[in-house]
Amino acid sequence: MTVTRFAPSPTGYLHVGNLRTALFNHLIARKAGGTFILRLDDTDPERSKPEYADAIREDLEWLGLTWDREERQSARLERYGEAAEKLRAAGRFYECFETPEELELKRRKQLNMGRPPVYDRSALKLDEGERARLREERGAGHWRFLLKQERIEWEDGILGPLSIDAASVSDPVLIRGDGQVLYTLASVVDDIEMGVTDVVRGSDHVTNTATQIQIIGALGGTPPAFAHHSLLTGPQGEGLSKRLGALSLRDLRARGVEPMALLSLLARLGSSQPVVLFRSIDELAEGFDMAQFGSAPTKFDENDLFPLTRQYVQGLDFEQVRGKILGLGVPEAQAERFWRVARENITVIEDLKGWWRLCSEGAAPEIAEEDVEFVQAALALLPEPPFDENTWADWTARVKAETGRKGKALFMPLRKALTGQAQGPDMADLMPLLQRVPGRDA
Ligand code: GLU
Numbered sequence: 420m421t422v423t424r425f426a427p428s429p430t431g432y433l434h435v436g437n438l439r440t441a442l443f444n445h446l447i448a449r450k451a452g453g454t455f456i457l458r459l460d461d462t463d464p465e466r467s468k469p470e471y472a473d474a475i476r477e478d479l480e481w482l483g484l485t486w487d488r489e490e491r492q493s494a495r496l497e498r499y500g501e502a503a504e505k506l507r508a509a510g511r512f513y514e515c516f517e518t519p520e521e522l523e524l525k526r527r528k529q530l531n532m533g534r535p536p537v538y539d540r541s542a543l544k545l546d547e548g549e550r551a552r553l554r555e556e557r558g559a560g561h562w563r564f565l566l567k568q569e570r571i572e573w574e575d576g577i578l579g580p581l582s583i584d585a586a587s588v589s590d591p592v593l594i595r596g597d598g599q600v601l602y603t604l605a606s607v608v609d610d611i612e613m614g615v616t617d618v619v620r621g622s623d624h625v626t627n628t629a630t631q632i633q634i635i636g637a638l639g640g641t642p643p644a645f646a647h648h649s650l651l652t653g654p655q656g657e658g659l660s661k662r663l664g665a666l667s668l669r670d671l672r673a674r675g676v677e678p679m680a681l682l683s684l685l686a687r688l689g690s691s692q693p694v695v696l697f698r699s700i701d702e703l704a705e706g707f708d709m710a711q712f713g714s715a716p717t718k719f720d721e722n723d724l725f726p727l728t729r730q731y732v733q734g735l736d737f738e739q740v741r742g743k744i745l746g747l748g749v750p751e752a753q754a755e756r757f758w759r760v761a762r763e764n765i766t767v768i769e770d771l772k773g774w775w776r777l778c779s780e781g782a783a784p785e786i787a788e789e790d791v792e793f794v795q796a797a798l799a800l801l802p803e804p805p806f807d808e809n810t811w812a813d814w815t816a817r818v819k820a821e822t823g824r825k826g827k828a829l830f831m832p833l834r835k836a837l838t839g840q841a842q843g844p845d846m847a848d849l850m851p852l853l854q855r856v857p858g859r860d861a
Pocket of ligand 1: 426427428460602606619620624
């Protein structure tokens with residue numbers, strides 16, 4: 420059975436980059452009828468916050484990315500301890516005592532000599548007595564996994580066949596001196612014990628994957644199928660890291676972006692399939708194909724979210740927006756007409772507010788200087804609200820007869836006087852909704 424997981428650290432808000440990872444894993448599980456796990460990687464007690472965990476759940480719920488199970492790494496520390504014991508017993512785990520400064524010095528020396536900055540394994544040469552002395556002097560050491568120096572190979576679901584020379588990678592630290600279990604170990608133990616079959620994550624994890632494949636082997640597990648998606652960049656190819664705050668899911672939500680617009684864009688961006696609007700996650704899952712994604716960085720332009728949002732919103736049925744419309748104070752009898760009139764003129768649902776304000780309070784009229792007299796004369800001919808479907812035709816016919824204006828010169832100043840805009844709804848349809856005539860009923 421297919422089991423995938425989304426494994427954010429609750430140390431901040433989710434952004435579009437995280438969402439891509441969540442979405443791919445979700446779609447793989449849904450397409451296969453499998454299980455999708457939300458796993459909170461919260462082994463760092465200082466940086467992990469319950470508020471962020473709540474925010475992550477809230478964002479995923481908003482998007483409809485439902486999960487079948489939730490796991491928290493902080494509740495599984497014993498399991499990681501057991502795995503560490505197993506690695507120790509297998510001779511694949513060793514204690515090191517270098518300080519960060521010493522490690523940095525070694526790194527710089529290696530780089531100066533033109534060598535890759537790979538940990539030199541000095542700690543392996545310590546005998547029991549030296550270790551005891553160092554422990555006494557410096558406190559408990561940190562623990563590294565002893566990599567087998569061979570090529571680590573896997574067939575990546577996006578990047579194709581990959582091969583990494585373990586000799587070019589430092590033995591990863593899995594437990595810190597203060598006892599904190601690091602992500603690499605916790606993740607591997609979870610993936611094995613939770614039966615995770617497919618892992619999709621960002622290409623910044625490729626080296627982790629190589630080491631994790633060996634750790635999984637050392638723990639007697641079978642590696643899942645790995646796939647690494649490219650990282651998102653801005654529209655010009657610039658790094659997104661500084662802008663990710665503004666591209667948090669809650670920020671996009673506050674700007675009126677619709678979940679299906681966001682999901683539709685991210686499920687296709689960077690693939691050879693065109694971006695189209697999907698109206699449900701099921702449809703999205705059906706057409707999802709990881710083989711279509713490329714390895715090149717993927718350009719993301721938040722502006723692309725708005726045409727998709729508009730398309731989504733304009734395609735909603737009255738029943739889907741009824742509650743929202745009544746909530747604005749639109750009388751029940753006018754609600755359906757209001758939706759018909761406003762829908763073509765909005766991008767985000769919140770835009771309905773502006774249209775209802777216009778109907779109920781009147782817009783700030785826009786009247787060109789040369790039209791002032793004309794508009795005044797015309798408004799004098801307009802009866803008192805309430806208006807009906809015939810008001811616009813009757814009124815403009817009278818204005819035409821009285822002023823001699825016709826065509827655009829007749830209609831445009833009147834539209835602008837009543838709506839404050841040159842474009843917008845069909846006026847005959849709008850008139851019955853207008854409760855006040857600005858510039859006249861002031
Ligand atoms: N917590 C890790 C991250 O957010 C998870 C990576 C993984 O999918 O294994 O980068």
